[in-house]
Amino acid sequence: MAAPFNYHHLYYFWVVAKEGSMTRAAQRLGMAVQTVSAQVRTLEQSLGYSLFKPAGRGIALTEAGVAAMALAEQIFQLGEQLPAAVREAATGQGLRLAVGISDGLPKLVVHHLLRPALDAPGVRLLCHEDEFDRLLGDLALHRLDAVLSDRAATPNPNLRLYSHALGEAPLAWFAPVALAKKCKQDFPACLAEMPVLLPTGHAAVRARLDHWFERNGLRPRVAGEFEDSALLAAFGRSGMGAFPASHWSRDELLKDPGLRLLGDSPELVEHFFLISAERRIQHPLVQRLLPGQHGDG
Numbered sequence: 001m002a003a004p005f006n007y008h009h010l011y012y013f014w015v016v017a018k019e020g021s022m023t024r025a026a027q028r029l030g031m032a033v034q035t036v037s038a039q040v041r042t043l044e045q046s047l048g049y050s051l052f053k054p055a056g057r058g059i060a061l062t063e064a065g066v067a068a069m070a071l072a073e074q075i076f077q078l079g080e081q082l083p084a085a086v087r088e089a090a091t092g093q094g095l096r097l098a099v100g101i102s103d104g105l106p107k108l109v110v111h112h113l114l115r116p117a118l119d120a121p122g123v124r125l126l127c128h129e130d131e132f133d134r135l136l137g138d139l140a141l142h143r144l145d146a147v148l149s150d151r152a153a154t155p156n157p158n159l160r161l162y163s164h165a166l167g168e169a170p171l172a173w174f175a176p177v178a179l180a181k182k183c184k185q186d187f188p189a190c191l192a193e194m195p196v197l198l199p200t201g202h203a204a205v206r207a208r209l210d211h212w213f214e215r216n217g218l219r220p221r222v223a224g225e226f227e228d229s230a231l232l233a234a235f236g237r238s239g240m241g242a243f244p245a246s247h248w249s250r251d252e253l254l255k256d257p258g259l260r261l262l263g264d265s266p267e268l269v270e271h272f273f274l275i276s277a278e279r280r281i282q283h284p285l286v287q288r289l290l291p292g293q294h295g296d297g
Contacts, residue, residue, distance in 0.1 A: 007075075009043035012036055013051060014072040017065065021058055077141050097285040098126040100135035102149035104203035105272075106229035108249035113148055113166055113272060116288040123285060131202075136161060139277050146286045147275040151204040162279050164290055166272040171205070172250050173262040175242035180260040187263030188216050195223030195241035202227045205270045209244065212268045246270055 016025040016036065026033040044051050051065035061069060097117055101110055110127075117123060128135070128144065135147045140159045147153075152163035173187065175194060183190040191213075199206050213220060223241045226232035236243035237258060244265075245253055253259055274289055281287050 006043070006046070009039050009046070010068075010072055010075070012039040013043050013068065014076055016040060016052070016059075017061060017069045017072070020060075074141055077143060081142075095120065095122065095283075095285050096124045096126065097283070098128065098143070098145045100138060100144045100147040101127055101129040102132045102135060102147065102151075103129055103227055104132070104199060104229070105148060105150055106233075106246050106249060108252055109169070109246050109270075109272065110148060112248040113274075113289065117285045120285055120288060136275065139275060142277060145276075145283050146281075146289070149273050149275060150270055152273050153275045160277065162276050164274045164276065164281075166274050166289065167291060168269045168271045169247040170264060170266045171209075171244040171268045171270065172247060172264045173242055173244055174236060174253055174259045175262050176236070176239040177258055177260050178239060179242065180262060183262075188218065188265065190262060191220050191242060192218050194221075196220040197224045197226065197232050197236050197241045197243040198222055199229060199232060199244075200225045200227050203229070205244075205268075208268060212265065244268070 012025070012029070015028055016022055019025040019028060022033050022037055022040075026036045029036060040051065047064070047068070049064040050062050051068055052059045053062050053065075054060075099114065114125070118125065128138070130138075132147075132149055132151070135144065135149075136153055136156075136159060138144050139147050139161065148166075152165075153159070153161045173191065175183075179194045180190075183193050185193060198209060201207075224232070224235055226235070232243055233245065233249075233253070235241070237256060239258075242262060247264075250261075254261060274286070276286065281290070
């Protein structure tokens with residue numbers, strides 16, 4: 001049986017890799033350079049591979065060092081979460097759910113997707129919005145429990161991620177009342193008579209919108225493109241133009257007396273996914289978000 005792994009040695013290696021220098025790492029650790037160097041050499045001997053190589057006046061990671069660093073990042077990121085997790089469990093503060101929100105995802109849809117977890121007693125929700133690829137990196141490092149997105153994760157041999165379909169929703173079209181009243185044609189032809197607001201290519205549905213316009217022989221006048229769906233709806237409500245919104249946002253938008261529903265486009269569908277770093281999800285709140293579990297999925 002192999003000897004137990006020494007995490008002290010791994011920690012010294014991790015600090016050296018972070019600092020990019022034995023000297024700076026020793027200063028950060030409050031130790032002698034020779035001591036830190038000896039600890040790293042001991043780790044290399046136990047693994048059987050060199051983790052650093054000379055690079056100019058400093059050092060750089062070898063290929064083996066890059067692999068070790070990737071795992072060390074995960075280990076010590078989890079270690080940073082340990083005190084908070086223990087404190088929350090011991091004090092009865094409830095479960096913490098850290099979710100990454102892809103920046104192309106409509107905010108009202110996010111609330112719909114997260115609702116099953118919000119019904120759990122004592123939940124503490126942390127939402128972090130960012131670009132899709134950056135969120136996947138944070139998920140792989142276990143900084144997030146899950147990522148919500150309008151697209152599945154692209155297969156990547158360096159990231160072990162799993163995409164779970166949460167459902168789909170057709171789009172409906174809304175317009176400010178003043179613009180809607182001027183329309184002479186029925187939906188969807190009326191979209192050619194008014195300015196239109198669209199999501200940018202950040203949203204997976206944008207390509208499907210462009211194809212939908214082509215199939216219907218429409219050449220809309222695009223008055224604005226927005227990465228943020230809430231900003232898109234806000235400008236639409238202000239009178240700037242017609243805009244598409246998820247069926248799951250429909251009831252909320254219909255409450256606005258300044259908006260009018262132009263029509264539904266059932267063939268134009270948004271897809272939603274939950275992405276996890278594990279095939280079989282263990283986190284009880286993330287489990288609630290999956291179809292067939294708690295809530296309406």
